Structures are given as structure tokens and as C-alpha cells.
Amino acid sequence: MVRNYKRRTLGTFSEENMREAVKLVLGGMSLRKAAEQKLVKFQTLARYVKKQKNDLKSNLRMCPRYDCRLVFNKNQEKQLVNYLIKCSKMCYGLNTVECKKFAYELAKKNDLKMPCTWETNQSAGSEWMSSFLKRNQEISLRSPEACSLSRATSFNRHNVMQFFDKLMTIMKRHPKFSDGSRIYNLDETGVTTVQSPKKVIAEKGIKRLNKVTSGERGVLVTVCCIINAYGYSLPPSFIFPRVNFKNHMLIGAPSGSLGLATPSGWMNSTLFIEVLDHFIKFTNCSTENPALLIMDNHESHISLECIDKAKSNGITILTLPPHCSNRMQPLDVSVYGPFKSFYNHSVDSWLQAHPGKTISIYEVAACVGKAFEKSMTPSNIKSGFKSTGIFPYDNDTRDESAHERYTRNVELQGVTGTMPSAR
Numbered sequence: 001m002v003r004n005y006k007r008r009t010l011g012t013f014s015e016e017n018m019r020e021a022v023k024l025v026l027g028g029m030s031l032r033k034a035a036e037q038k039l040v041k042f043q044t045l046a047r048y049v050k051k052q053k054n055d056l057k058s059n060l061r062m063c064p065r066y067d068c069r070l071v072f073n074k075n076q077e078k079q080l081v082n083y084l085i086k087c088s089k090m091c092y093g094l095n096t097v098e099c100k101k102f103a104y105e106l107a108k109k110n111d112l113k114m115p116c117t118w119e120t121n122q123s124a125g126s127e128w129m130s131s132f133l134k135r136n137q138e139i140s141l142r143s144p145e146a147c148s149l150s151r152a153t154s155f156n157r158h159n160v161m162q163f164f165d166k167l168m169t170i171m172k173r174h175p176k177f178s179d180g181s182r183i184y185n186l187d188e189t190g191v192t193t194v195q196s197p198k199k200v201i202a203e204k205g206i207k208r209l210n211k212v213t214s215g216e217r218g219v220l221v222t223v224c225c226i227i228n229a230y231g232y233s234l235p236p237s238f239i240f241p242r243v244n245f246k247n248h249m250l251i252g253a254p255s256g257s258l259g260l261a262t263p264s265g266w267m268n269s270t271l272f273i274e275v276l277d278h279f280i281k282f283t284n285c286s287t288e289n290p291a292l293l294i295m296d297n298h299e300s301h302i303s304l305e306c307i308d309k310a311k312s313n314g315i316t317i318l319t320l321p322p323h324c325s326n327r328m329q330p331l332d333v334s335v336y337g338p339f340k341s342f343y344n345h346s347v348d349s350w351l352q353a354h355p356g357k358t359i360s361i362y363e364v365a366a367c368v369g370k371a372f373e374k375s376m377t378p379s380n381i382k383s384g385f386k387s388t389g390i391f392p393y394d395n396d397t398r399d400e401s402a403h404e405r406y407t408r409n410v411e412l413q414g415v416t417g418t419m420p421s422a423r
Contacts, residue, residue, distance in 0.1 A: 003130060013040045015063035018048055022062065025049050071107050071114050071128070080106065081136045091147055100124040103132075154323035163321055163328070164395035170292060170316055171393065177292050177316075180229035180391040184283070185384075186275075186295040187225060187331040188239075188267050189339070191368060192218030193359050195347035196340075212351055214358035220265045221364045224275055225331055225339075229391040231378030234282045236368070237275050240361055241265030252366025254373070256282070269303035276306060280313050290314035294390065296325045330384030335375060342371035 021038035025031055025045065035042035048062050072080065080103070087093050094102060103124040107114045118124055133140065176182040197211035222239035235256035240249055245261035253259075258278045260271050267275075285291040293310070295301055297319035310317050320328050327333070346367035350359055359367075385391045 003127070013038075013044075013063070015061075018045070018062040021045050022048050022052050026052065071103075071112055071118075071124075076110075077132070077136065081139055084139060088144075091144075093144060096129055096141065097123075100126075100129055103128070148323070150323050154321060155327055159321040159324065160328070161395065163318075163324075164389065164393075166318060167390065168393065168395075170318060173316075174290055176290070178393075180385070182283075182285075182289075182291045183229040183385070183391055184234075184279070184291060184293050185227050185229075185330045185390075186279070186293055187325070187329055187336075188222050189225070189331075189336050190220045190222055190265075191340075191343055191364060192220050193347075193361065193364065194218030195344040198344065198348070211348075214347075214351070214360075219361055221361055222265055222267055223368055224267065225335070225372075225376070226279060227331060227335065227376065227381045227384070229382070229385045231382045233372075233376040233381065234279065236372060237278055238365060238368070239265055239267060239271060242361075249362055250365050251362070252369045254369050257365070267298070267300045269300045269306065272300045272303070272306055273309060276309055276315075280315070285314050287312075287314040290316060292316045292318060294318050294320065294329075296320050296329065297322060328388050328390075330381065330388055330390065332384075333387055334380050334384035338380060339371050339375035342374045343367055346370045 017038045018040055021034045021040050022045065024034040024037070026049065029037075031042045031046055031049070035045045038045075052060060084094060084099065100123045104114070104118050104122055107118065107124075115125065171177040174182070194213045194215055194217065197213065200209070200211065202209050219241060221241065224237040224239070226234040226236075228234075235254050235258065237258040237260060238250065238253065240259070240261045241264060242249075242261040243263055245259045247259070249261075250257055250259045258275065260274060262268060262271060279285075279291075279293070283291050291314065293315050295317070302317075302319070307317070309315075325332050347359060350363060350367060351357075386394075389395055
């Protein structure tokens with residue numbers, strides 16, 4: 001049978017329409033006129049009018065019993081849907097194979113009538129899975145993001161509320177903190193010389209399609225960005241994988257950018273002192289004009305020298321809870337996504353403009369410059385601060401379901417016990 005079969009006749013109707021049509025006929029309207037008005041077949045309407053006259057019950061069923069051969073009734077399917085949603089929120093979502101096996105075990109435990117193929121395969125069928133998803137539009141098949149155990153368990157109500165309690169205490173210290181004009185967020189991200197190709201238009205039927213990149217594995221350059229709650233950004237800092245920094249590495253970079261070098265290309269405590277000086281230069285912060293700097297608690301950010309420099313220049317450092325930056329850091333939430341997308345597009349454009357050549361770390365700054373201008377917009381930056389609840393201050397903005405992750409006692413009423421009868 002065709003999976004997406006649609007009837008060509010008006011044989012499909014809602015119970016509400018049929019009930020209203022019956023009332024119109026009983027009220028004196030002709031069968032054909034009532035059927036035309038409510039979009040139902042007049043022969044079917046005549047049958048239900050006759051049933052209503054013979055049975056004066058107000059709750060008479062006025063729709064076909066298409067669900068008479070369903071394995072689960074509506075209440076049982078609703079419980080199953082709630083269970084699947086609960087599992088997905090806990091980062092233990094079921095795929096289609098696991099869901100079909102679970103449906104079979106559920107039906108078997110509750111002694112429900114099921115197709116013989118379920119017993120043979122000890123699993124529900126693919127047609128049942130497809131129809132189940134169509135009947136329950138609140139769930140769908142989705143590709144989850146990888147989430148480490150430490151990241152999933154660290155984002156909990158205790159850690160989040162502890163951070164916001166500290167944020168509120170700090171904001172009360174100075175009026176410029178409470179109005180957002182001196183609240184900044186700092187974070188690093190990595191860009192490579194090998195971009196992630198986007199979709200292209202090509203001939204149908206080709207099994208494999210290629211897109212030119214500069215190599216199999218790219219060279220990483222770290223970019224440190226700083227944004228303000230008012231919607232503007234400071235010039236970024238670049239950390240190149242070299243022993244010594246050369247000025248020509250910053251050709252095409254945003255005006256005022258800082259260039260640094262280290263063999264690994266990663267941030268360390270020594271380089272972060274220079275980044276802090278860069279921050280002080282562009283924010284003019286001092287003990288009389290303090291600034292609040294929110295960042296993660298990476299070891300390179302919290303050295304003793306860094307803390308002393310921040311204290312002497314009126315910088316209050318507030319670190320995010322461990323492994324929570326993906327949900328609580330404005331740069332991660334709303335800025336770096338568009339930034340990476342625009343960066344990949346810039347690298348693609350460079351390769352198309354220079355056929356036969358490969359991109360190196362000396363062209364990275366120019367590509368970052370184009371992406372930086374398009375992604376560091378006031379709307380993106382303000383959206384990040386707002387959605388994380390940092391500014392305007394709101395400790396209730398995050399998804400409540402995220403705090404339920406790894407609550408081990410997940411039970412489905414009717415799964416551990418016996419479900420109500422489907423008949």
C-alpha cells in the first residue's frame with residue numbers, strides 16, 4: 001500500500017463536521033444542502049441521521065472506527081510519546097530501531113493484540129513507526145549533537161543559580177554594571193585553513209560530490225573575541241601557530257586587531273595577559289571606570305598575574321560554571337554560529353577567486369575580517385546576552401527541561417505496570 005495515500009473522494013471527514021451536519025438535518029435542512037455546507041457525503045450523512053434518530057444518545061460516535069486495529073489506543077500512545085520526549089531531554093533518546101523494540105516489549109507486557117510479524121521479529125514494523133510519527137506531530141526524527149557526560153551533568157539548577165546569584169551581587173556594586181554598558185563577554189574560538197563545504201547545485205544521481213579545500217587537515221588559528229551587552233564588539237585577538245608574530249599575518253583583519261604567536265596556536269596564561277592589556281586599552285577601564293568581564297574558567301584565564309592585573313585596573317572577572325558555556329555564554333549562544341558560517345563562505349570565495357592555490361594562515365585574518373563584520377552585529381550580540389539571561393538580568397530564561405538531564409528516575413506510567421486495556 002502507498003505510504004502517503006490520499007483518498008480522491010470526500011470520504012474523509014471530521015466527527016465535528018458530521019455532528020454539525022446531523023444537527024442541521026434534524027433541524028429541518030435538506031440532506032444535500034447540509035452535506036454540501038459541511039463538506040461531507042450526503043449518503044454518509046443520511047446513515048448517521050438514521051442512527052441518531054434510532055439512538056437518542058448525545059455521545060453517539062459519528063466517525064469511522066479507523067483506530068479499531070491500532071495496537072495502542074490514544075492514551076497509551078500519548079504515554080509512549082511522553083516517555084520518548086523525556087528520554088531525549090536526558091540525552092538518552094531512542095532511535096527508530098530501539099523505539100520499535102520498545103513498542104513491541106510494551107505491547108507484549110500489556111497483552112495487547114499485535115501483528116504476527118511483531119512476534120516473529122520481536123520488534124514493531126517500519127510502517128507502524130512511520131504512522132506513529134505521523135499521528136504524533138509533536139515528535140520527529142532528529143540528529144542530536146554530541147554531548148559529553150561532564151557537560152550534560154554540569155548544567156544543573158544549583159550551578160546556574162549560583163552563577164546568577166553572584167552576577168546579581170556584582171551588578172549591585174556599580175550602576176554601570178546594572179545598565180549593561182560595562183558588561184563584556186570574552187571567549188576563544190578556533191578557525192582552520194580547511195573550511196566545511198556548504199551544499200552546492202549539482203547533477204542528480206551522482207553518488208559522490210567533491211568540493212576543493214586547502215588540505216585534508218587544516219592549520220588552526222585561535223581567535224579571541226570580546227563583546228559588550230550594548231551590542232558592540234572589540235577588535236579580536238589572533239593567536240597564530242608560529243614562534244614569532246609578523247605584522248603581515250594581520251593583513252585584512254578588523255582594524256585594531258591584536259596579533260600573537262605560540263607554537264601550538266592555543267591560548268596560554270602568558271598570552272592572555274596581552275589580551276587583557278588589549279581589553280584595557282579599548283575599554284579604558286580603571287578603578288573609577290570598572291568593567292565586568294564574563295568568561296569561562298580555563299586555566300589560562302585565571303593565573304595569579306591575570307587576577308592581579310584585573311584587580312588593579314578595575315576589572316571584575318566572573319567565570320561561568322564548568323562545561324556550561326554552550327548554554328550560558330553569549331558568544332557561543334548567538335554569535336559564533338553565524339561567524340563560523342560566514343568564515344566558511346569567505347574561504348570558499350577565496351578558493352574560487354584563486355584557482356589552483358591553497359589558503360594558509362596568512363589569509364586567515366582577511367577571511368575572519370569579512371566574517372567578523374557580518375556576524376558581530378548588534379542584534380546577534382544583544383540576542384546572546386538576552387537569551388542567556390545576563391542582560392537584561394533574568395535567571396529564568398533557560399529551558400527548564402535542560403535542568404532535568406540525568407535525573408535517573410524516569411518512569412512511564414503503564415510501562416513499568418500494566419497499561420489500560422486498548423479494547
